[in-house]
Amino acid sequence: MEAGIPASSAISINAELVPKLFNDLKLGEHFSFQTVLGYSTFFGGGDNGGLQTLEYGVAFSYAIPHAEMPLPGVKQITPMAELSGETALNKADDGQNSLLGSLGFRLDFKSLGDVDPSLGLALVLPVDNGARAEVHWGIATSLTLGF
Numbered sequence: 001m002e003a004g005i006p007a008s009s010a011i012s013i014n015a016e017l018v019p020k021l022f023n024d025l026k027l028g029e030h031f032s033f034q035t036v037l038g039y040s041t042f043f044g045g046g047d048n049g050g051l052q053t054l055e056y057g058v059a060f061s062y063a064i065p066h067a068e069m070p071l072p073g074v075k076q077i078t079p080m081a082e083l084s085g086e087t088a089l090n091k092a093d094d095g096q097n098s099l100l101g102s103l104g105f106r107l108d109f110k111s112l113g114d115v116d117p118s119l120g121l122a123l124v125l126p127v128d129n130g131a132r133a134e135v136h137w138g139i140a141t142s143l144t145l146g147f
Contacts, residue, residue: 001017001018001019001020002016002017002018002020002038003015003016003017003018004016004017004018006044013044013045013046013048014042014043014044014045014046014048014049014051015042015043015044016040016041016042016043017040017041017043018038018039018040018041018055019038019039020036020037020038020039020055021036021037021038022034022035022036023035023036029063030062030063030064031060031061031062031063032060032061032062032063033058033059033060034057034058034059034061035056035057035058035059036055036056036057036058036084037054037055037056038054038055038056039052039053039054039055040052040053040054040055040086050090050091051088051090051091052088052089052090052091053086053087053088053089054086054087054089055084055085055086056084056085056086056087057082057083057084057085058082058083058084059080059081059082059083060080060081060082061078061079061080061081061106062078062079063076063077063078064076064077064078064079071107073109073110074107074108074109074110075108075109075110075111076107076108077105077106077107077108078105078106078108079104079105080102080103080104080105080106080122081101081102081103082101082102082122083099083100083101083102083127084099084100084102085097085098085099085100085127085128085131086098096130097128097130098128098130098131098133098134099126099127099128099130099131100124100125100126100127100131100135101124101125101126101127102122102123102124102125102140103122103123103125104120104121104122104123104140105120105121105122106118106119106120106142107119107120114147115145115146115147116145116146116147117143117144117145117146118142118143118144118145118146119141119142119143119144120140120141120142120143120144121139121140121141122139122140122141123137123138123139124137124138124139124140125137
């Protein structure tokens with residue numbers, strides 16, 4: 001389940017609720033494949049109030065442990081490729097698709113005491129015309145601290 005809380009900014013005036021189905025499959029020691037399917041509904045006023053979309057995605061990754069690529073301080077590096085999209089189900093843009101692609105990697109660092117830090121970096125590019133209307137390109141980052 002994903003929930004978005006409105007921040008009363010120009011781009012966040014509606015609440016969003018997205019029940020999702022996730023699938024994670026690991027094949028062998030290194031390769032993994034993930035899928036996601038969700039149904040998004042925006043609540044509130046504004047242009048997107050009541051908008052419903054189908055969200056979907058697929059991701060591929062290949063984990064390379066320290067023993068196979070000994071980078072200092074890195075426990076594992078994982079190159080990744082992802083496609084994620086959405087299709088509007090109602091409103092004026094009914095049936096409008098938007099598909100984004102991401103190419104990147106995740107670095108899982110060696111533990112710092114009780115903390116397991118992980119850093120992700122990806123280049124995000126539009127794949128279809130719907131995505132090109134919203135995004136030229138982007139960089140996605142993440143920092144995760146596991147305890």
